[in-house]
Structure formats: C-alpha cells, structure tokens
C-alpha cells in the first residue's frame with residue numbers, strides 16, 4: 356500500500372501521461388470547460404526545446420572528441436542528434452525480457468511523450484482492421500467498427516491537419532486532407548514502377564499542415580520534423596494540444612511525477628493516484644473523481660497490475676487476467692537499392708516533410724491468394740538531395756578519395772541519401788498468447804521501488820510469411836525502376852523522419868535489463884544523461900532455415916499496442932467499447948492499450964481518435980453523474 360502526503364482537493368479528472376492519448380484528452384476536456392490535472396513522468400518543455408533548423412555547429416560535441424568519431428563512423432547518431440527524446444535511464448527505470456524472447460521498449464519521458472519526435476505518418480484503420488475475426492478469420496474483433504470511429508478521425512484531421520489525396524481505397528480510408536507536397540523525382544520513379552506492377556501508390560498521409568490551421572503556420576519544408584517543429588506546423592501533443600489547453604487556465608500540470616499505483620476504497624472504487632515526485636523522490640497522492648490512463652499501453656498495464664487491493668487482488672481491471680495480454684507491434688522489413696538513373700542529376704529542390712509518397716496495401720480483397728491473412732503498407736526513404744543529417748560529409752570524404760570535379764560528383768551522389776532508395780514494410784500482426792507483459796516475477800524494481808515489467812515475445816507464421824511477401828514485392832518494385840538491391844533485408848526503421856538511427860538499437864539479452872533503441876540522449880543536443888545505459892549494437896540478423904526473413908525484436912518498430920484490450924466483458928477484455936475499465940468504471944484508458952487488433956497502419960491516428968471519443972464519453976458520464 357502506498358504511503359505519503361495526500362492532496363485535499365479532489366480533482367475531477369487526473370490524466371496520467373501526456374503523449375498522443377493524454378494530450379488529446381487534456382485538450383478535448385479543457386475545451387469542454389472541464390478542469391484536469393495532467394500528471395507526466397518527464398519534464399515540461401517549451402518551444403525552445405524544439406531544435407528545428409539547428410545547424411551542425413549546435414551539436415554539443417562541436418565535431419570534436421569521441422562523440423564526433425562515433426558520429427562520423429555512423430555508429431552513434433542517435434545520442435547526438437537534436438531530436439526531442441527523453442528516454443528514461445535504463446538503470447533507474449529498467450525492464451526485463453523473458454528467456455527466449457527479444458523485446459525492446461522505446462520510451463520518452465517528457466510533455467508530449469513520443470509525439471515530439473515520431474514520424475507523423477497518420478493513417479486511419481480500415482473496416483477490416485476492427486473486425487479481423489469476422490472478416491479475416493484471425494485474432495479478435497473490436498466491439499466498435501470503423502463507422503464508430505470515423506467521426507473522431509474527422510475531428511482529429513480537422514484539428515491537427517493531415518496531408519493526403521483521396522483515392523477511395525478500402526485499405527486506406529480517405530480523410531479530410533490538407534494538400535500534400537508534390538512527389539520528388541525518386542518518388543515519381545517509385546510511383547511509375549508501382550503502376551507497371553498494378554500497385555496503387557499515393558501521397559503520404561502526414562500530420563503536417565501545408566495551409567495555416569488554428570493559428571499554426573504552414574510547413575516551410577525544412578525536413579526536420581523528427582526534432583519537433585518550433586513553428587508548430589506538424590503534430591506533437593505538446594505544442595498542438597497541451598500548451599493551448601494550459602492557456603485555457605483549466606489544466607494543472609504535475610511534471611516529473613511518476614504514477615505508481617491507483618488507490619481504491621473498500622468498495623474497490625479508485626479514489627486517488629499515488630505518485631513519485633521525481634525531483635525529491637517523495638511519494639504523494641492526488642485524490643480524484645476519475646482517472647485516465649495515457650501512459651502508453653504497456654506502462655498503463657504496469658500501473659493497473661501494480662494496483663492491488665482486497666477488491667482487486669490481481670490488479671485493477673484484471674479480474675479476467677487480461678491486463679498485459681495480447682501485446683502487439685508492427686512487422687518491419689526493409690530493403691534498399693542503388694538507382695543509377697539518379698546519378699549525376701542536376702541539383703533540384705527536394706525539400707519537404709519526410710516521404711511524400713506511400714504505398715497502401717494493394718491486396719486487401721485478395722487474401723485467398725496469400726499465405727497470411729492481413730496486409731502491410733510501404734513507407735520509403737532515400738532518394739537524395741534533401742538536407743542531409745548532421746555529420747554528413749565525413750563518411751563521403753572517407754569513401755571518395757581525390758579532389759576536383761570527380762570528388763564533387765561523388766559527394767553529390769551521396770548528398771542526402773543520394774542514389775539510394777529504401778522501402779520499409781509496415782505490417783499487421785495477429786495477437787497471440789505468447790506475446791505479453793507481466794510484473795517481473797523475479798522482483799526487479801525501479802529506482803523508486805516500483806515493480807517493473809517483464810516482456811514475452813513471439814512472432815507467428817502469419818508475420819514471417821508477410822515479411823517474405825514484402826521481400827518479393829520490394830524486389831519487384833526496386834528492380835522495375837532500374838535499381839540494384841544493395842541491402843536485402845532488415846527491420847526497416849529509418850525510412851521516416853524522426854526514425855531511430857540504424858545500428859544503434861539496444862537488444863536485451865534474455866532476462867537482462869535492456870537499453871531503449873536509438874536512445875541515450877538527455878536534453879536535445881546535450882550529452883547523454885549520467886546513468887544512461889550504453890547503447891548496444893544490434894546483432895546481425897540470422898537467416899532462418901526456411902528462408903523467410905528474420906524479424907527483429909518485438910517493440911522494435913515502436914508501435915507497441917494492446918495489453919489493456921477493449922471487449923465486451925471483463926472475462927475477455929479490460930475496457931468496454933468506450934475505453935472504460937469494466938471492473939473500475941471511473942477509470943478510462945486513452946493510449947494504445949485498448950487496441951484489440953493490430954492493423955498495418957501506424958497506430959497514433961487511431962490512438963488520437965479513440966482518446967477523443969473517450970474524452971467526450973467521460974465528460975457526458977460526469978455530466979450525468981454516472982462517474
């Protein structure tokens with residue numbers, strides 16, 4: 356049982372976590388006139404923390420010393436970039452991985468969570484993504500359908516702004532789109548190659564505005580979305596939702612405050628949240644009328660599992676034993692090719708906001724031809740001439756000895772991504788009994804004595820077969836446009852802006868605490884925080900005997916959802932169709948936790964739409980006096 360001082364105020368709503376889910380609930384409730392307390396485990400940020408347009412001179416190492424060597428050898432870009440990533444120290448906040456499993460958990464602790472640096476690929480789920488069991492015969496159905504969520508996708512798009520082009524595709528439902536940026540030369544090549552193969556490519560759907568919206572100016576195509584946008588032209592919950600919500604005067608922020616446990620009364624009702632003030636290490640409690648869990652799916656599951664009492668002996672919401680179960684991540688597979696056609700092209704403007712083209716799943720109605728039930732979409736990277744990453748030049752110079760025009764030409768060919776085009780598959784996963792998290796049975800605790808999670812992970816044949824199909828289709832697309840495949844496989848993270856740098860991912864030995872991928876940075880542009888675990892190189896993938904591609908660790912694509920599953924009853928789920936905990940009706944979940952299945956789409960748009968719907972429902976239940 357938690358100890359510590361307790362606030363006298365009873366807050367109407369305590370929201371735990373401020374990423375996509377928490378930011379949305381905060382903004383929606385504040386706009387409806389409801390006062391909220393937003394509890395966030397990381398620090399507050401200001402617009403000055405977003406290093407858009409930072410020059411190489413702003414790097415803290417200034418091109419000198421060990422850090423610069425790591426950078427120029429391509430081994431350590433992660434800790435040295437200027438992304439707004441605040442990973443927790445894995446010494447202070449470890450997690451463990453069960454023997455025989457591989458899992459990586461990428462976290463960011465700050466106002467806005469991971470939305471400050473995510474790739475901003477903003478995709479709606481399709482009708483069949485909500486009905487996998489009845490439409491595709493695998494996994495689970497959600498108790499809601501696409502039609503239930505569509506009005507909330509609309510609201511989210513109108514408010515945050517998403518680029519795109521209406522295509523009428525079942526696998527990629529249209530939305531209310533901002534005008535997309537035009538394709539670049541290499542994207543035209545991909546578009547035509549896909550056309551020849553009967554595959555429909557379209558404009559990317561990014562949470563970026565190309566026309567001014569709600570006081571935010573249009574994107575100026577600087578290409579630095581991964582650092583957040585100091586102009587506010589892309590979506591991050593911090594500057595698009597939370598800062599404006601604070602301005603209403605109805606939001607109290609409790610930063611650097613790590614929720615530890617939900618406190619219940621004798622009847623089992625949640626009455627308070629106990630938390631650690633990370634600046635002093637003291638434990639305190641805030642009293643509440645309702646609670647919204649938005650700490651991200653796994654962390655919210657941890658909080659529920661750690662909240663045990665006589666009425667909730669297995670944790671709040673866990674009477675059916677479902678909390679932590681059916682954890683999923685996206686299937687990731689990547690392939691790159693050198694494209695001679697792009698060599699020696701005259702310089703042209705190629706700026707923008709990440710990829711301007713993506714390829715939705717093109718076989719949604721042809722699954723009987725395939726040996727996997729669900730689909731994937733393709734993201735892309737490469738294709739040169741956009742502003743290169745910090746540190747560009749060192750490798751090119753090392754690789755291209757000489758001087759004069761040949762040297763200049765060689766460097767031009769590698770400027771940005773030069774003549775390389777990369778495709779990254781992002782595929783559906785079918786939830787399985789072997790992928791879940793639980794409270795570490797060996798008793799590992801974090802710095803504050805809070806029991807940590809242990810992860811179990813297994814890919815099934817469905818995902819491995821899907822990856823084999825990715826390899827075949829990517830080879831066809833790249834070869835049809837005249838490319839020569841240079842990197843035949845890999846996880847494929849790295850195509851989008853803000854993606855973790857390749858080759859820096861932490862990989863946990865079974866049973867050992869692990870480091871997060873691409874992490875290690877403290878404040879933007881600052882040296883890694885003391886106590887941050889060193890970043891291990893990812894082991895070389897091995898080829899399975901049946902020649903299907905090797906998939907990386909679970910969690911590696913950073914789309915982990917599930918663990919607080921939505922369903923019809925406490926026996927089969929944790930929350931109901933309004934993301935309200937069956938066993939504790941004044942507790943709601945607004946993050947990736949409620950996902951009952953895992954479509955090929957990146958999850959954040961659906962997290963925002965669900966959170967919006969949950970917030971409106973919560974407000975209505977409060978008005979009626981039901982909670």
Ligand SMILES: Cc1cc2nc3c(=O)[nH]c(=O)nc-3n(C[C@H](O)[C@H](O)[C@H](O)COP(=O)(O)OP(=O)(O)OC[C@H]3O[C@@H](n4cnc5c(N)ncnc54)[C@H](O)[C@@H]3O)c2cc1C
Pocket residue numbers: 371372373374375376377394395396397461462463464465466467468469470472473474475476477478612613614615649650651652654658851853854855913914945946947956957958959960962
């Ligand atoms: C490099 C990268 C690229 C990505 N690209 C895309 C993309 O293109 N498209 C897409 O859809 N998704 C993408 N994602 C995933 C996306 O970031 C997540 O889906 C999204 O941020 C999840 O939102 P959330 O609210 O569930 O959690 P988060 O954004 O992780 O926010 C959770 C918040 O809760 C806080 N918190 C956690 N525990 C506690 C606690 N106990 N007490 C108090 N606070 C707590 C955390 O500090 C954090 O601020 C990407 C992620 C990364 C890292």
Ligand code: SF4
Pocket residue numbers: 407563564573574575576577578579580581583584585586587588589707708709
């Ligand atoms: S590309 Fe546009 S949205 Fe992205 S950081 Fe630059 S100005 Fe902002």
